[in-house]
Amino acid sequence: MCGNNMSAPLPAIIPAARKATAAVSGGSRGSEGTLGPLLTTAPRAGLASRTAWRPVIFLHGLGDTGHGWAEAFAGIRSSHIKYICPHAPVMPVTLNMNMAMPSWFDIVGLSPDSQEDEPGIKQAAENVKALIEQEVKNGIPSHRIILGGFSQGPISGVNRDISILQCHGDCDPLVPLMFGSLTVEKLKTLVNPANVTFKTYEGMMHSSCQQEMMDIKQFIDKLLPPVD
Numbered sequence: 001m002c003g004n005n006m007s008a009p010l011p012a013i014i015p016a017a018r019k020a021t022a023a024v025s026g027g028s029r030g031s032e033g034t035l036g037p038l039l040t041t042a043p044r045a046g047l048a049s050r051t052a053w054r055p056v057i058f059l060h061g062l063g064d065t066g067h068g069w070a071e072a073f074a075g076i077r078s079s080h081i082k083y084i085c086p087h088a089p090v091m092p093v094t095l096n097m098n099m100a101m102p103s104w105f106d107i108v109g110l111s112p113d114s115q116e117d118e119p120g121i122k123q124a125a126e127n128v129k130a131l132i133e134q135e136v137k138n139g140i141p142s143h144r145i146i147l148g149g150f151s152q153g154p155i156s157g158v159n160r161d162i163s164i165l166q167c168h169g170d171c172d173p174l175v176p177l178m179f180g181s182l183t184v185e186k187l188k189t190l191v192n193p194a195n196v197t198f199k200t201y202e203g204m205m206h207s208s209c210q211q212e213m214m215d216i217k218q219f220i221d222k223l224l225p226p227v228d
Contacts, residue, residue: 052080052226052227053080053081053082053138053140054080054081054082054140054144054145054146054224054226054227055081055082055083055084055135055140055144055145055146056073056081056082056083056084056145056146056147056148056220056224057084057086057128057131057132057135057145057146057147057148058073058083058084058085058147058148058149058150059085059086059088059104059128059148059149059150059152060085060087060088060102060149060150061149061150061151061152062093062101062102062103062104062107062151062152063096063101063102063103064088064102064150065087065088065102066085066086066087067085069083069085069150070083070085072208072213073085075213076213076214076216076217076220078217078220078221078226079226080224080226080227081220081224084131084135086127086131087102088102088103088104089102089103089104090102090103091103091106091120092106093106093107094106094107094108094109095107095108095109095110103152104120104121104124104127104152105117105120105121105123105124105152106120107152110174112179112182128147132145132147144224146220146223146224151174151175151206159191160190160191160192161191161192161195162191162195163195163197163219163223164187164191164195164196164197165197165199165215165216165219166180166183166184166187166196166197166198166199167198167199167200167201167212167215167216168180168198168199168200168201168204169200169201169203169204169205169206169207169209170200170201170202170203170204171202171203171204171205172204172205172206173205173206174206175206177200180198180200181198184196184198197219199212199215
């Protein structure tokens, strides 16, 4: 059985979440509309060049920072993987009485028909695109980069051949499992359904567990093997 109070990452590619809230925690912050400082967990020594690195860009949830995610991934990191965990900009969030907190975009409500912050979502996508472009400038092919996120920090791809791992706790009180099921069905209309994997974890709430982290590690190592 899974479940703990750690705000750790769910999936390596797509979170089993539509919208969610999380506790506010400290950390470096940026200004509204821009990324905060990047928190990078570099590969271990021994690689010949940066082009041998394989980046995983992972976005934290609402009110959080990249610190916890970098620590969580350190426990499953392979020697050639570089984790990039940016901090979201600080902005007022409508859902939380306009309190200012780290957030990738505004959240108005949690119901399926709630209004979406389309401009904010587009800006967040541009921020992620900039991170990818920087890695490409460093010599990493774009198809050798994994994108991921927890709760509010989901990433979706337009490439129909992209592989997706989506994970969800069956006891999540913030993002019901129903949202995860709706998400995976939508994803299967956007990409090759055979490339979408949906895993659920008994007893897991809005957090993570060891079994899930091992599933993530297996997924990452399969898609991003070391360079010979």
